[in-house]
Amino acid sequence: MQQEGDKNDHQDAMIAKKISKGKKKKSVLDKDKKNLSVAIPDFVQKNASFKLNKKGSALNLAEAPKKSLTSRQLALKFTEHKYFVTVMMFATFGALFGTDLWEFCGPPPIETDFIIYSIMAVCFFVFLLEFSLLTWSKDGYSLSFFWWLDLLAAISLLPDALMAAQIDLITLLGGGTSMLTITRAGRAARAGTRAVRIISVLKKQYEARRDKAKGIVKQEDGEEQESMIGGKLGDGITEKVIVIVTLMLISNELFNLLVFVTExxxxxxxxxxxxxxxxxxxxxxxxxxxxxxxxxxxxxxxxxxxxxxxxxxxxxxxxxxxxxxxxxxxxxxxxxxxxxxxxxxxxxxxxxxxxxxxxxxxxxxxxxxxxxxxxxxxxxxxxxxxxxxxxxxxxxxxxxxxxxxNVPFARGEAIVSILQVCFIIVILGTSSYLFQRDSDQLVIGPLSRMAKVVETLLANPLAQIEETEGGDYETDFVERAIKKFGKLLQIAFGEAGSEIIGKNNMDSDGAVNPMVAGRKMQAIFGFAIIRAFTDCTECLQEEVMLFVNTIADILHRSVKKEKGAPNKNIGDAFLLAWRLPDAANLSAPHDDIAECALRACVRTCVETQASDSLRRMTENPKIQERIPGYTTSMGYGLHVGWAIEGAIGSMLKIDASYLSPNVNLAARLETGTNQFGVDILISEQVFSMIRPDVQKLLRKIDCVTMKGSTQPIALYTYDVPRVTANTIEELYKEAEEEEEEFDFWDYFRPLTSTTYRKRHADAVQLYLEGNWLEAKKSFELCLLEWADDGPSKVVMNFMRGRNFRPPDDWQGFRVLTSK
Structure with a gap:
């Protein structure tokens, strides 16, 4: 394989040499022969031919075998043939003016109407043929904007075509002026849809004559590709004009019901x-x-x-x-x-x-x-x-x-219809031409020149750049700026530097990668989320931003006060972090970081309860109607472990964040608060880092394995008290936080008593040891004292689902069903 590759490289070099010596042969190489090696990326392709530039000029090393056209390609080519296009132009003229000219010229005896109706039937079948062929053969045409327009144009001919078979569709559908108005509206729509076809054909013929006069010969395989931006912009302009004009015509015909004499x-x-x-x-x-x-x-x-x-x-x-x-x-x-x-x-x-x-x-x-x-x-x-x-x-x-x-009025309407169709064609053609010309001059042309400059610099950073003057539009300014920046880069980098930059751009497709490796660190991670946020968003609408930002202000201040750092705001969720030393022992208290994390969560809970601003927003009638009695409620999850700290994103957007299973576990703990009906869930790892006197204020509620982990983890919660203060200031009215003797845990004591926590701890221990019948009795006593205790109800429901008999393989933990 290596020898074969060397042989191909040798053949490539020989071919390049022959090309460079072929000065007398007709060539499409760039006039600057120094760029020859850059202009030819590959010399040998499967069909033994290649293209040298994007303008379509090609140099064939050997005649490639002509591929036979498929039936779809043949059908598409047939619709684009000049003879078929000519037939379509006559059919379009007949469809637009046939019946009106027939009426205006006499009208002839009714016995001769089969002539005009036969002509309209032929036009209908020609339209139907073109519509069917394009639907089958042209990619992107089916169900497109112009597909529906052509379908409407064909359907509008149906009443006229059926008259050739003496089928009066107007009479069959109820007759009257209303049906006639709908028919004329169809003709108006036909004018708008088919006028585009005429304009397109005339435009192509004009361009062909212009190129022929200038001596420009376009090869079949080397035609310039139409700019995607220009095509999209031109189609968009044309579509809008057609819709506006067509709707104007239809509405005009419908308004005629109020003007002309009717039944x-x-x-x-x-x-x-x-x-x-x-x-x-x-x-x-x-x-x-x-x-x-x-x-x-x-x-x-x-x-x-x-x-x-x-x-x-x-x-x-x-x-x-x-x-x-x-x-x-x-x-x-x-x-x-x-x-x-x-x-x-x-x-x-x-x-x-x-x-x-x-x-x-x-x-x-x-x-x-x-x-x-x-x-x-x-x-x-x-x-x-x-x-x-x-x-x-x-x-x-x-x-x-x-x-x-009504013959006198009908003849007058025929004249008006002819003038109306002509006017629409003129308006549509003129507006389409003017819009397209403006887009070419102001957008497409400058963008194409800018792209060419960038492409030239990528291929050869030392390529000569011709500066242009004049033009007051933004695109002209950007074009001049790009060219000047290119020259400045050439001067700044020099020849060697420009070559390196050029090679780097070619190798990496011009992409810049500012990313560096992350750094491993340790921290307590907190995840907080606003409950019922979707309902609040739908009810508060614009005010939801005030709602979220008010909560974020309370949370961020609490975290900051407790030595933590807010990291990411994700709509209704917040990622928090309390950094630990790299060598910190995660199974023992370290300073009071774990206690600070718990204190921040409790502080946020009570302050959101007392906030008068949040209360006014949650008392919104729409929220109360959807969720009666709703107050601001949040869930918090705390876990400790390692994570990778670094920048995540691209040159367009970079976030500094943490990636780790421990971060995901904190988020899952937060989700678990809904299942257990508590405000805060902390892992046993965080619990172990809290001082023993504070640990007594928490209670163990379960031992589970979380999704994505097989390691059992004990869960603890702090029963946040319900405050009666109406403002945050009133909440701390009797507190002196700045004093050293201020005891936060005494000021915001848990909702549960020491006796209750002891009874609940005994029940949980019996449950984990597998003594479920005794655990059942203990949990029932807890629920008698506090019927709304979420953790007790969850464990009771779990045991009740198994008839209070632990599984044979019970090991003191269960799988948490939610994330």
């Missing part, structure tokens, strides 16, 4: 006609009023129900018809009289039928209770539903309806 405007008229019609004796079985009246106009004040209906019907029809014949009149009264006269000449009151031409009327059909009283469905057949040429007000329950000719 709602005629619903009351239809309802009044039906009521008058029924009042005059008409029904679904009987056409017309029960009495025939042909002279109601002569007696307009008549109270006859038939005349009431006739006059109202006459007024409704005359108000909406006769515009062509009477529209030139100037005075409103003259126009009204003209329309009434036209109606009277053409309407037969005996049969309730209109004898005039229905195709020229604006009111095309009036049906009441299933009877056509003015024209019929034949007059409506020539009005399209897909382009909103009719307005329909109906009462389906009684088979009554009004249909109006």
């Amino acid at each position: 709602t405007d005629f619903h009351l008229t239809l309802l009044n006609l039906e009521n008058f019609y029924i009042a005059c004796g008409a029904s679904k079985e009987h056409r017309g009023c029960s009495h025939i009246r042909t002279n109601c106009t002569a007696h307009p004040a008549s109270s006859d129900p038939t005349c009431h209906f006739n006059l109202y019907l006459r007024q409704v029809v005359a108000d909406h018809n006769g515009e062509r014949e009477c529209g030139s009149a100037v005075e409103e009264a003259t126009v009204k009289a003209c329309r009434l006269e036209l109606f009277d000449r053409s309407y037969d009151w005996t049969t309730y039928s209109f004898q005039g031409p229905c195709q020229v009327q604006q009111l095309r059909q009036l049906r009441l209770l299933g009877h056509d009283l003015f024209c019929n469905a034949d007059a409506v057949a020539s009005l399209r539903t897909i382009v909103n040429e009719r307005i329909v007000a109906e009462l389906p329950s009684s088979d009554s309806l009004l249909v109006f000719d």
Whole structure:
């Protein structure tokens, strides 16, 4: 293997030599021949070809075999082919303007609508083909932003495409102006989505023509890779513009419901006609009023129900018809009289039928209770539903309806739609271009130049750097600063120093490692945590920071006062340490460090109880509703042992902390306080370092093995008293801490009495010795005196779960189930 490696190194050297001599051959090497050895990292690759720079220029040592394209790659290449792109451009144009141009140009007879609808069906299937191919072949396209936009564009063509098969989706879904508005909103969305495709194609064609004019030839394998930042920024800008414009268009179409005449405007008229019609004796079985009246106009004040209906019907029809014949009149009264006269000449009151031409009327059909009283469905057949040429007000329950000719408004809407789509394309294209240009000029260009400078310095710390002038933007300043720093480093390090730095950066990827080995030390470690912190956070919200910091202030001051040092604040938890000499005996008292650690925990407990600031926060109604009676409560765990002291982190963030199983054990002791229902848990190692007179104030509650350890450990607790002081100042009102005779343990005596602690100690000893029946009796006596004693209840529950019979392998300890 060594010989083969030497052979390859020899071949690499020969190839490099040939390259350096090939001045007459076309090459993409850097003009500075001194950097040749740096510009070629590897000379032989598996396919016998390699790239010399990131601009895509490559020098092939041997022709690499062409790999056959997969079916997905072929599909993607097909969608990017110029002929398919051209077809998509025409399909997009047809989808955007087809129906509106068809309507604007006539409109042609309805019998020829299959032509435009067939074109729209072709556009729909072309869109569907492109959508399916891109979904299958293009990575990252499926379910992306543009995937949903293209899907929306295709779906918006469905109503038009189905009309080619004479399937009126608008009518099937309920018809009416509301459905038409939704359809037009779909067209508006289509304008926003497909406009991006047109802009992208035009942009690529422009860039291709520009590169061709400049003589730039891009090889297929050597195309410049688009900047990831630029692509992301450009896509983000385009997405935002599309969303804004599309939502604007959709909302505009929906607001048209409040502007244009709709069926709602005629619903009351239809309802009044039906009521008058029924009042005059008409029904679904009987056409017309029960009495025939042909002279109601002569007696307009008549109270006859038939005349009431006739006059109202006459007024409704005359108000909406006769515009062509009477529209030139100037005075409103003259126009009204003209329309009434036209109606009277053409309407037969005996049969309730209109004898005039229905195709020229604006009111095309009036049906009441299933009877056509003015024209019929034949007059409506020539009005399209897909382009909103009719307005329909109906009462389906009684088979009554009004249909109006809306062709003039439909043609106006077609013009507005064309102008609207064109406007959106212009706005979208202009904004996208301007945003992209700004990002290129202000961000992408400077970042690319900066990256190039850094890359050049990494490859060759002595490389020449060209300084640039001008530019007032922050990116220009940073670019100039990087270049100046590079020159200063070259001057400061010198040639040899720069080479060493360069080699170091190349070997370590430019990373700087400031870390050093840690140091072994000994200490008492404390872990404290705020209970129910999640609930407090959710209830206090912003004020939770005041809550935590108030507790931290009490805890840190107590620890500092008791010769300790706060180490880390981890949200609701705190790591504390009391350093011991390296040669300290961890099984015997050393000064009063262990006592100080215990005293700090007790001090924090009573001060958090007395703090009026914490009390005000915990009396928050939301906290009390969630946890009735809640007051600030904390758990503390103390353990002693070795740890590795040092800096943990990186150049971005460094913490000085301790790493050791003993630190983890202190944290697990803190967690155990919840299980035993106590405030403080200390290990037997810490207990052994406390003075005997203080040890009498603690009580042994169990012997367990903690998670991650097989060594049994006895657990002790201090029953923290419950104070009645309302402030911390009041708590120490009668104390004189500064006096030497002040006895902390006498001032904050344990909650339990000496007798109780003795009885409990006897019960625990019986339990550990395996005499569980006697231990049961002793624990029952303890619980009679103090029913809420957590440690007693925990041990009793443990023994009760085993019917007060110790296991055969009982060795005086158990496994603590919690961490």
